[in-house]
Amino acid sequence: MSVLHRSRNTSKPPEPAAAAPVSATPPSAVDELSEPVPPRVPRTRISSVWLGICAAVVGLVVLIIFMLQNTGSVEVNFLWMEGSLPLALALFIAGVGTTIVATTIGAARMTQLRRLVRARKN
Template structure:
């Protein structure tokens, strides 16, 4: 916003009325009357607070759904597949092979995450 020009008087008129607004403010909120009544007060929050028990309950339900999906996965993938790894060879259920691969992938991800957490803790300790 621009400053008022130096040639404009800043003193209020003698009759006690507020000074007129400059033209650049005449159409803004500064030139409007009051907004009316205040909004009604908010009602107090009546929601139930989250607790550890509710978090555990949610975890139990999420685990049950994941277990149900795992059972469906195993039931639909019962065929055997031939696997070869280094000098080992054999046949294993497709579902079991995929679950083993998923668990191994999770261990790799946790190892990388653990290394990162250790790095961050050392950084915080140094500061």
Template sequence: MSIRLRPTLNAPSDPPTAVPPLSPAEPLATSLGSRVPRTRTGAAWLGICVAAVLFVVLIVFMLENTSRVQVSFVGMHGNLPLAMALLVAAVGSAILTMVIGAARITQLRRLSRRQRR
């Protein structure tokens, strides 16, 4: 019978190797390995960049769709720009999706708690 241990963050799986001293011309990434660790800050920065690009696309979309359309919803009637009507519909569907997702997450958490007991 053999026991297999899982590596932890404090105990490296490989024995430590000597890191050669850095020369000024040598970049840090090539001396320590070609992978740069991923961090939460890096992920947040990427998310902000993607959001900024999406906002630019949204602004261009709204500027190109300024013609007014007639909208009827649950007995209400009105005129508003096409881009605004589509934006309201998209935000409404996103909120509906989040409510349904939150209900499903709550349902799964309750089920998980019941199975643990």
């Protein structure tokens, strides 16, 4: 019997094993299950949101640590603008800019595909 499905029953004394017949083949795993396995709990939107919030909090903590460790000032030149700002802030601005560009391209592609699907339905 599997360790995971073994139940403790202290009311009966153990029976002697001398009278048990000897079998040539071991019992299969299906025979060992004494009760059916309960179904898994379905995934919900709230559980997905909770997972997303946890991931966002971990990401923000890592970002804060990164920004606190990279406070050295750097020179930044962009087109006609010049200035100096902390390295972490410069990298953060570059990351946000990249995210905006990637999101815009993705939204344009999704809009294009939706229009194509609507045109094929009609």
